[in-house]
Amino acid sequence: MTISKRIFDVLKKSGKKQADLAKYAGVRSNTVSDWKNKNINPSADLIPKIAEFLGVSCDYLLTGKEPASIMASNIHNSAVVQGNHASTLIVKNGK
DSSP, X not given: OOHHHHHHHHHHHHTXXXXXXXXXXXOOHHHHHHHHHSOOOOOGGGXXXXXXXXXXXXXXXXXXXXXXXXXXXXXXXXXXXXXXXXXXXXXXXXX
């Protein structure tokens, strides 16, 4: 999968709009349309801004894979959140 395909895959899944991406990245809307319609990858200097807008890492946009440290962090954060929910339920059930 190309960088541009990953961008539009995440854009679709997130429900965000192309026009909002263009504004955030500081490019014209037709530039973003060209990325999609002509399967053109954005310039390298835009990748960090696009990744930030989409809530993914630059590594994900470039390779399709998250770095191991980010994946481990996400797993840890997920476990902490689940743990907090479980403890909240115990407190509520304990009343």
